[in-house]
Amino acid sequence: MTDVSAPPAPPAVGSASLIELIGSHARDADQRARFPVENMAALRAGGYLGYLVPSEYGGEGGSLNGMVSLAKELAGACMSTALIWAMHCQQVDCLVRHADAALKAEVLPRIASGEIYLASVTTGSSGGSLMSVDETLTDAPDREFLTLGRTAPVVTGGEYADAFLVTMRESGEHSDQGVSLVYAPRTELTIRPFGEWNPMGMRATASRGLRLEGMVRRDRLVGRPGQFREISHDSMIPLAHLAWSACWLGAAQKAFSGLLRQIGSTVPADRSSPLVQERIARIRVDLELVNAYLRRTCDEIELLRERGHSLNRPDLHIHVNTLKLAASELTFRAVDRMVQLAGLSVGYSADSPLSLERVFRDLRSAALNYSNDRLWTATGVLSLIDRSVHLL
Numbered sequence: 001m002t003d004v005s006a007p008p009a010p011p012a013v014g015s016a017s018l019i020e021l022i023g024s025h026a027r028d029a030d031q032r033a034r035f036p037v038e039n040m041a042a043l044r045a046g047g048y049l050g051y052l053v054p055s056e057y058g059g060e061g062g063s064l065n066g067m068v069s070l071a072k073e074l075a076g077a078c079m080s081t082a083l084i085w086a087m088h089c090q091q092v093d094c095l096v097r098h099a100d101a102a103l104k105a106e107v108l109p110r111i112a113s114g115e116i117y118l119a120s121v122t123t124g125s126s127g128g129s130l131m132s133v134d135e136t137l138t139d140a141p142d143r144e145f146l147t148l149g150r151t152a153p154v155v156t157g158g159e160y161a162d163a164f165l166v167t168m169r170e171s172g173e174h175s176d177q178g179v180s181l182v183y184a185p186r187t188e189l190t191i192r193p194f195g196e197w198n199p200m201g202m203r204a205t206a207s208r209g210l211r212l213e214g215m216v217r218r219d220r221l222v223g224r225p226g227q228f229r230e231i232s233h234d235s236m237i238p239l240a241h242l243a244w245s246a247c248w249l250g251a252a253q254k255a256f257s258g259l260l261r262q263i264g265s266t267v268p269a270d271r272s273s274p275l276v277q278e279r280i281a282r283i284r285v286d287l288e289l290v291n292a293y294l295r296r297t298c299d300e301i302e303l304l305r306e307r308g309h310s311l312n313r314p315d316l317h318i319h320v321n322t323l324k325l326a327a328s329e330l331t332f333r334a335v336d337r338m339v340q341l342a343g344l345s346v347g348y349s350a351d352s353p354l355s356l357e358r359v360f361r362d363l364r365s366a367a368l369n370y371s372n373d374r375l376w377t378a379t380g381v382l383s384l385i386d387r388s389v390h391l392l
């Protein structure tokens with residue numbers, strides 16, 4: 001028999017006061033499509049920017065499962081804030097695993113102290129494909145430097161970030177080798193925002209376009225020249241899919257909890273109705289499936305890393321992609337069902353205290369934030385390679 005009496009303690013999560021503060025700014029930041037500066041200040045002050053920074057550099061040395069727990073909890077309060085933090089953690093992981101010793105010594109302690117918030121520049125003018133970047137890194141007149149010019153149409157928190165990890169096409173001797181990743185501090189760039197950020201959801205991520213120009217030191221390359229693909233397999237993609245999925249699930253879970261508490265009071269649904277019970281069960285099952293797949297994928301990545309094994313395997317790519325596809329579709333379906341269950345005034349109104357309307361809009365972005373269309377076809381191709389069908 002399974003012992004169900006004592007579930008394992010979850011990893012450390014945010015303090016109640018932090019979560020409350022973050023939730024208190026969510027509505028205003030969403031309505032005005034503004035960056036949640038108060039929430040970011042609290043995350044900086046509370047040491048959360050250093051969550052994945054190893055303790056030897058002054059960070060929390062947190063685990064991936066811990067990051068998932070925290071992202072879920074933050075997203076229950078404000079999904080935009082959670083995504084901002086989660087994407088910062090993704091960038092930190094890239095640095096921890098792929099920057100050289102000098103760059104780590106320079107940057108990681110400053111991240112841990114809350115001084116540096118990192119934003120991500122991977123999307124290019126011609127779309128979301130990670131490996132197609134139009135602009136090339138060129139040698140500056142002083143050979144110690146590289147000239148960087150990048151048009152980035154969507155940069156979460158870009159106007160508030162202290163530094164960026166930017167993908168650039170290699171030039172010169174490495175030109176056949178594809179894309180590089182560069183650490184670019186804000187102070188070394190000229191930054192010109194363009195366009196407006198007025199989307200349906202995720203409005204508080206303030207993901208406006210930026211034109212970045214400057215000269216960065218050659219030793220600011222993260223990983224080997226032209227080998228961003230290695231970093232993307234080892235760190236950027238797995239972390240993105242874990243962290244985003246955690247955000248989506250956390251927002252849906254909190255919304256569901258709020259809805260369940262209101263059934264029979266502000267939500268007029270009848271608890272004894274088999275139709276209502278079935279609808280509730282379908283929402284619960286979707287959230288259970290996403291949670292289990294999220295934790296299982298996270299465990300698999302942590303185990304492979306602990307053992308020093310590569311994450312660049314078709315079965316692992318399939319699991320990581322499956323997580324993103326399933327989480328984005330099932331959490332959105334769950335909140336869609338919540339709106340139906342709650343009805344017009346509680347479910348569909350922007351003024352409802354349950355905020356289902358905001359969560360619905362936010363979760364609609366999940367299938368777009370790295371397009372599911374790309375992932376479905378990529379996962380099909382990978383499945384043709386993994387003919388032994390190594391399921392998670």
Ligand SMILES: Cc1cc2nc3c(=O)[nH]c(=O)nc-3n(C[C@H](O)[C@H](O)[C@H](O)COP(=O)(O)OP(=O)(O)OC[C@H]3O[C@@H](n4cnc5c(N)ncnc54)[C@H](O)[C@@H]3O)c2cc1C
Binds near residue numbers: 127128368
């Ligand atoms: C909230 C949010 C925050 C973001 N933050 C950042 C950030 O900080 N930094 C950053 O660089 N980017 C960011 N992005 C961008 C994101 O990573 C994606 O690049 C972007 O959402 C993809 O947009 P797209 O669908 O227009 O582009 P694409 O992925 O280029 O797709 C273009 C079109 O082609 C279709 N398509 C693509 N592949 C296929 C296929 N195989 N089969 C059929 N159709 C296909 C798509 O459906 C779409 O209609 C963010 C996006 C969101 C929503």
